[in-house]
Amino acid sequence: MIDDNDILLRVRHLKKHFPVKGGLLRRQVASVKAVDDVSFDLPTHETLGLVGESGCGKSTLGRAILRLHEPTSGQVWLDGIEVTAADKTRLKALRRDMQIIFQDPYASLSPRRTILETLLEPLQIHGIGSKAEQRKKVEDLLEVVGLRKAVLNRYPHEFSGGQRQRVGIARALTLNPKFIVADEAVSALDVSVQSQVLNLIADLQDEFGISFLFISHDLSVVQHISHNVGVMYLGKLVETASAKDIYADPKHPYTRALMSAVPVPDPKTKSRRIMLSGDVPSPMNPPSGCPFHTRCPEAMPHCSQQIPAATNVGSTASPHWVSCHLHGDEQTPTGPATKPPNAAD
Amino acid sequence: MAALLSVEDLCVEFRTDKGVARAIDGVSLEVNAGETLGLVGESGSGKSVTSLAIMGLIPSPPGRIVSGDIRFNGQSLPGLSQGAYRKLRGREIAMIFQEPMTALNPVFTVGSQICDVLRRHMGLSRKAARKRAIELLDEVGIPAPDKRVDEYPHQLSGGMRQRVVIAMALSCDPKLLIADEPTTALDVTIQAQVLDLIAKLAKDHGTATILITHDLGVVAEVCDRASVMYCGRIVETGDVGDIFDRPEHPYTRGLIQSIPRIRDDKLGRLPTIPGIVPDLLDLPDGCRYRDRCPQALERCGNFDPRLEQHGNTLAACFNPNSEAAK
Numbered sequence: 001m002i003d004d005n006d007i008l009l010r011v012r013h014l015k016k017h018f019p020v021k022g023g024l025l026r027r028q029v030a031s032v033k034a035v036d037d038v039s040f041d042l043p044t045h046e047t048l049g050l051v052g053e054s055g056c057g058k059s060t061l062g063r064a065i066l067r068l069h070e071p072t073s074g075q076v077w078l079d080g081i082e083v084t085a086a087d088k089t090r091l092k093a094l095r096r097d098m099q100i101i102f103q104d105p106y107a108s109l110s111p112r113r114t115i116l117e118t119l120l121e122p123l124q125i126h127g128i129g130s131k132a133e134q135r136k137k138v139e140d141l142l143e144v145v146g147l148r149k150a151v152l153n154r155y156p157h158e159f160s161g162g163q164r165q166r167v168g169i170a171r172a173l174t175l176n177p178k179f180i181v182a183d184e185a186v187s188a189l190d191v192s193v194q195s196q197v198l199n200l201i202a203d204l205q206d207e208f209g210i211s212f213l214f215i216s217h218d219l220s221v222v223q224h225i226s227h228n229v230g231v232m233y234l235g236k237l238v239e240t241a242s243a244k245d246i247y248a249d250p251k252h253p254y255t256r257a258l259m260s261a262v263p264v265p266d267p268k269t270k271s272r273r274i275m276l277s278g279d280v281p282s283p284m285n286p287p288s289g290c291p292f293h294t295r296c297p298e299a300m301p302h303c304s305q306q307i308p309a310a311t312n313v314g315s316t317a318s319p320h321w322v323s324c325h326l327h328g329d330e331q332t333p334t335g336p337a338t339k340p341p342n343a344a345d
Numbered sequence: 346m347a348a349l350l351s352v353e354d355l356c357v358e359f360r361t362d363k364g365v366a367r368a369i370d371g372v373s374l375e376v377n378a379g380e381t382l383g384l385v386g387e388s389g390s391g392k393s394v395t396s397l398a399i400m401g402l403i404p405s406p407p408g409r410i411v412s413g414d415i416r417f418n419g420q421s422l423p424g425l426s427q428g429a430y431r432k433l434r435g436r437e438i439a440m441i442f443q444e445p446m447t448a449l450n451p452v453f454t455v456g457s458q459i460c461d462v463l464r465r466h467m468g469l470s471r472k473a474a475r476k477r478a479i480e481l482l483d484e485v486g487i488p489a490p491d492k493r494v495d496e497y498p499h500q501l502s503g504g505m506r507q508r509v510v511i512a513m514a515l516s517c518d519p520k521l522l523i524a525d526e527p528t529t530a531l532d533v534t535i536q537a538q539v540l541d542l543i544a545k546l547a548k549d550h551g552t553a554t555i556l557i558t559h560d561l562g563v564v565a566e567v568c569d570r571a572s573v574m575y576c577g578r579i580v581e582t583g584d585v586g587d588i589f590d591r592p593e594h595p596y597t598r599g600l601i602q603s604i605p606r607i608r609d610d611k612l613g614r615l616p617t618i619p620g621i622v623p624d625l626l627d628l629p630d631g632c633r634y635r636d637r638c639p640q641a642l643e644r645c646g647n648f649d650p651r652l653e654q655h656g657n658t659l660a661a662c663f664n665p666n667s668e669a670a671k
């Protein structure tokens with residue numbers, strides 16, 4: 001069992017509901033439950049991969065944790081400090097410890113600022129170091145992400161996608177964060193460049209002990225980079241386990257379908273796909289009971305009635321959480337819908 | 346037997362502010378009826394330009410076909426009039442793009458758009474066209490096709506829209522189908538359905554298909570043969586089995602090795618290809634892969650390698666993998 005002290009990020013019952021306005025008076029008529037009661041622990045020095053289809057709430061979860069979106073309810077602790085309770089000043093200080101890397105490095109870099117200006121900015125905002133120290137820090141960072149000093153006076157449009165992503169990573173590293181949300185950070189890159197950036201992320205973790213929430217729709221990439229993997233569907237974590245267990249023995253029918261759909265780069269293995277019927281339902285009007293029951297090939301009558309509780313089907317040392325009536329014990333006293341899966345190696 | 350489509354030594358240039366960029370430089374490929382050819386390569390390698398050239402859709406200016414030939418069914422395409430090309434595109438060659446909305450008109454129902462094609466190119470009556478449109482929607486796996494036929498594109502999900510585009514592309518039973526990243530914008534579960542659909546239809550109708558993708562997994566799953574593009578050239582062509590098992594070009598091997606895979610044991614680091622793709626306006630002399638190639642020889646910097654038989658594939662390389670291993 002992982003010691004509580006090794007938990008860097010703790011998320012409990014986190015919800016983010018977006019109001020949907022309508023009618024003449026633009027009153028709230030409904031809400032989109034983008035993140036709906038998510039709990040997990042992320043140990044120091046580890047990566048939790050988050051997978052799921054578009055619109056399932058992956059990015060919203062990442063942003064709600066950083067309070068880039070104000071959570072509707074729930075708690076987030078970073079290194080023992082409650083992020084969700086922090087006031088403005090506190091939050092600014094906390095921001096040094098938690099950073100984000102986006103999918104499209106181009107959109108997240110200012111076109112009119114040189115790379116040097118972009119990388120100096122966080123240090124200036126937080127008033128860290130003298131001018132000379134700031135400059136030194138930026139040069140060191142460039143070396144860490146494998147860019148030459150000569151790029152400092154250039155502008156983002158002069159770079160390739162892979163180079164821009166390295167700049168984005170360097171910027172996220174300027175304040176020595178403990179935790180980074182990488183939101184589809186390699187998705188826009190070609191494989192040859194993607195592999196370079198994935199190796200860079202792994203090296204940074206080894207060197208600086210950073211914890212990552214690695215969000216991606218690409219299951220192969222997630223398996224490669226993560227210690228633990230969480231699968232999201234309609235705002236909920238439906239399965240969480242070590243990368244090894246979840247890929248070797250997926251329990252949730254959604255996880256199984258997702259895995260079976262990944263094209264395998266080997267013509268000798270003809271994958272046996274589990275076909276899902278229909279599309280993902282609207283998060284504005286999620287199905288009753290298990291959110292997956294409308295597409296589940298194994299749905300049972302009570303799946304549409306009862307929300308399945310998270311059950312640990314693994315061991316205490318290596319937990320494997322799944323929210324599915326096929327695996328759950330229906331008699332469990334109904335506590336919180338999602339118990340905290342304690343991540344472990 | 347001559348191939349249904351053969352592209353021979355095709356060169357396309359674009360005029361840009363910074364100079365003339367040769368987007369594809371000597372591309373040759375063949376596709377036979379009932380066969381699916383995968384065209385793979387990284388962004389900017391010239392996949393889309395190749396397909397646009399075949400379709401007669403290179404925007405001109407700034408682009409133009411500088412040299413080479415495209416032969417379809419024995420006929421040379423580059424000299425064709427706009428009108429003749431348009432006819433060909435409607436009936437015999439169909440195209441599916443990455444973003445289905447580019448092929449659909451938002452203000453008409455999906456039914457009326459399919460019917461339009463059927464009436465124009467197949468000469469069907471209004472009633473027969475509607476009946477056929479519903480059949481087609483059914484064939485591409487759209488539930489309740491008799492209802493969906495009257496819906497507008499925005500009422501459908503991304504996966505449904507791409508199915509409608511496929512239905513439309515297939516409505517005239519084309520001989521050649523070009524699909525440019527048809528599933529890149531879709532979720533993996535939907536992608537699998539759409540790929541299976543394209544493969545099944547190609548087999549059932551004997552359609553020759555060119556599937557453009559940057560995803561080698563997709564190629565492995567649905568293609569018979571594959572051509573790998575790098576920097577405006579095809580660097581290797583072969584049966585999919587050989588391309589994955591015994592690639593001859595160092596770039597093909599590098600690409601295959603750098604894909605993360607779902608596997609039982611975690612691999613520490615991914616093998617990578619060092620460096621980046623050179624700029625089309627500033628190409629190195631000799632082999633375009635030389636600066637990144639682990640097995641470059643002296644002559645690679647002085648001469649252009651041409652596609653030649655090495656092992657089981659055609660590869661443009663002076664020191665192909667089977668040679669380098671010796």
Ligand SMILES: Nc1ncnc2c1ncn2[C@@H]1O[C@H](COP(=O)(O)OP(=O)(O)OP(=O)(O)O)[C@@H](O)[C@H]1O
Nearest residue numbers: 359368387388389390391392393394395404407625
């Ligand atoms: N209209 C245009 N004007 C100028 N250059 C163009 C034009 N269209 C394409 N090019 C250039 O031609 C080259 C090949 O582009 P192409 O779109 O074929 O690449 P691709 O392999 O399809 O890439 P991707 O995977 O990103 O779709 C690129 O350098 C591109 O910038």
Ligand code: SF4
Nearest residue numbers: 632635638645662663
């Ligand atoms: S021709 Fe030379 S540089 Fe080019 S791929 Fe072959 S060995 Fe490498």
Ligand SMILES: [Mg+2]
Nearest residue numbers: 392393394525
């Ligand atoms: Mg393209």
